Amino acid sequence: MKKLVVLGAGLAGTMAVNRVRPRLDEDEWEITIVDQDETHIYQPGLLFIPFGMYQAADVKRPRRDFIPSGVRFVLAPIEGVDPAAQRVTLGGGRQLEYDYLIIATGTTPRPEQTAGLLGDAWRDSVHDFYTLEGATALAHRLERWDGGRIVVNVMELPFKCPVAPLEFVFLADWWLQEHGMRDRAEVVYVTPLSGAFTKPVSSRRLGHLLEEKKVGLETDFYTEHVDASAGKIVSYDEREVPFDLLVSIPVNMGADFVGASGLGDELNHIPVDRSTFAAEGHPNLFALGDAAELGTSKAGSVAHFAAEVFTANFLRGLRGLPPHEEFDGHANCFIESGFGKAMLIDFNYTTEPLPGKFPLPGVGPFTLLEETEMNHWGKLMFRWTYWNVLLRGKDLPLPSRMLLAGKETA
Amino acid sequence: MTTTLIAGREIHVDEEGFMTVPAEWTEDLAPLLAKQVGIDELTPDHWVVIRFLRSDFAAEGETATLRRISTNAGVPTKRLFELFPQKPGKKMAYVAGLPKPKGCI
Numbered sequence A: 001m002k003k004l005v006v007l008g009a010g011l012a013g014t015m016a017v018n019r020v021r022p023r024l025d026e027d028e029w030e031i032t033i034v035d036q037d038e039t040h041i042y043q044p045g046l047l048f049i050p051f052g053m054y055q056a057a058d059v060k061r062p063r064r065d066f067i068p069s070g071v072r073f074v075l076a077p078i079e080g081v082d083p084a085a086q087r088v089t090l091g092g093g094r095q096l097e098y099d100y101l102i103i104a105t106g107t108t109p110r111p112e113q114t115a116g117l118l119g120d121a122w123r124d125s126v127h128d129f130y131t132l133e134g135a136t137a138l139a140h141r142l143e144r145w146d147g148g149r150i151v152v153n154v155m156e157l158p159f160k161c162p163v164a165p166l167e168f169v170f171l172a173d174w175w176l177q178e179h180g181m182r183d184r185a186e187v188v189y190v191t192p193l194s195g196a197f198t199k200p201v202s203s204r205r206l207g208h209l210l211e212e213k214k215v216g217l218e219t220d221f222y223t224e225h226v227d228a229s230a231g232k233i234v235s236y237d238e239r240e241v242p243f244d245l246l247v248s249i250p251v252n253m254g255a256d257f258v259g260a261s262g263l264g265d266e267l268n269h270i271p272v273d274r275s276t277f278a279a280e281g282h283p284n285l286f287a288l289g290d291a292a293e294l295g296t297s298k299a300g301s302v303a304h305f306a307a308e309v310f311t312a313n314f315l316r317g318l319r320g321l322p323p324h325e326e327f328d329g330h331a332n333c334f335i336e337s338g339f340g341k342a343m344l345i346d347f348n349y350t351t352e353p354l355p356g357k358f359p360l361p362g363v364g365p366f367t368l369l370e371e372t373e374m375n376h377w378g379k380l381m382f383r384w385t386y387w388n389v390l391l392r393g394k395d396l397p398l399p400s401r402m403l404l405a406g407k408e409t410a
Numbered sequence B: 001m002t003t004t005l006i007a008g009r010e011i012h013v014d015e016e017g018f019m020t021v022p023a024e025w026t027e028d029l030a031p032l033l034a035k036q037v038g039i040d041e042l043t044p045d046h047w048v049v050i051r052f053l054r055s056d057f058a059a060e061g062e063t064a065t066l067r068r069i070s071t072n073a074g075v076p077t078k079r080l081f082e083l084f085p086q087k088p089g090k091k092m093a094y095v096a097g098l099p100k101p102k103g104c105i
């Protein structure tokens, strides 16, 4: 029996086993997937929890419901990978041998990486929303909120779902208006980048939104520490931004065992080949989803398009064939903008987000780079798509490669 | 793509003046590029950073982030801000003749 082991039963790992299992003979291939807990969290839904739009129950499902038959689910923390011995070590010293390994353990917020973030004020005046616990604590905090200065601060790049903090800012503006507090509240977006939107077309088309929504912007701000007792964040070049409520996007890092195995970069993300998704020097070891460093956004849509390319090339590789195509970095993201509207962007490595209609050229129903109600419905529908299409390893009615048809040139 | 004359040589640059052909860069260009971003003198510490950026780019095909430099070249982030004030990420890339670090959207 040949052994394929998949580490992490989040979006990418679950998608991979659903795609690969039907295509590999059950008499020849044993497939195992490992995760540390039983509950799959729909992470895009975490954005809506602080504002009371979703509850915890709306984003949780049992992992096993999505693992196909013929795949063994192992519940255990992963503690190490030894690529030379082709062996994974799990908690309690248990070991798994593999012929092929897929690492799909994602990336997680690490508040301990920023001095002062994890102090007494954590989950009091200092929050995050990238975990269910964080999003829920923030919802409770906002229930008691009565105005003041909300600062949303990105600590480090890259982080998953690069649009989520902007969506948070837009929703905060809407939520404050709904609750009649907008005149007593400030919303400020603080980023290490040189703008809220940095690609020329998006910044031209969407840059005005922050101003319109009266959201303050502090750019090129690389946070050195959080001084929670004084209520301020301080950058390496000694600028200060005061806050009453800090909503941080902590440093995002891949799993510690990735770092310990020597496969990762300085943030424990694994640089991989863009067509095979293999780690350098390890033709039988792959990384998918947020765990991989591909030079594109870490997002569910990217993981989905990449999984299509990976599966095709992995199966070709098993037959001794060269990879067919290279992943083009395709990403497609709805950006919730408040007041029942959203925007949509579609881009890849070489083409920046362009305006136009999507997915049907000229028809839509979605409109790229503009705020529409239809896009908002698209964003809400994404949860259904996530559970029923993406996780199950089915194809979206969209090609993995980005299409230029239907798009304008600027 | 446009070109500009630096030290009597024709160099390819983008709209913001970042070099687009890393192979056109030589060490003697660095002090001239540095002056354009307000750095009058390149100290040995500047050179540690510039040489790391060049060799890392040759290996990875991407401009290193501040975190990558502080972890792998041993220059603390705080020091990077002293060496290349205000916008170290951009300024370092500019002086080392590399593409500017990427944004997301």
Ligand SMILES: Cc1cc2nc3c(=O)[nH]c(=O)nc-3n(C[C@H](O)[C@H](O)[C@H](O)COP(=O)(O)OP(=O)(O)OC[C@H]3O[C@@H](n4cnc5c(N)ncnc54)[C@H](O)[C@@H]3O)c2cc1C
Binding pocket: A007, A008, A009, A010, A011, A012, A013, A034, A035, A036, A037, A042, A043, A044, A045, A046, A047, A076, A077, A078, A079, A104, A105, A106, A107, A129, A130, A131, A160, A161, A164, A255, A256, A257, A288, A289, A290, A291, A298, A299, A300, A301, A302, A303, A333, A334
């Ligand atoms: C607030 C927020 C909003 C988002 N919005 C969107 C959006 O609108 N659109 C979009 O496309 N994407 C969005 N994303 C991103 C999307 O959720 C991720 O890109 C996606 O989940 C990546 O899948 P993954 O399988 O790589 O990682 P994950 O889904 O995070 O799965 C990783 C799995 O590995 C397991 N694991 C990790 N370490 C270990 C270990 N040591 N031992 C055992 N198990 C381990 C974890 O338990 C987890 O199940 C959002 C993310 C967040 C946080």
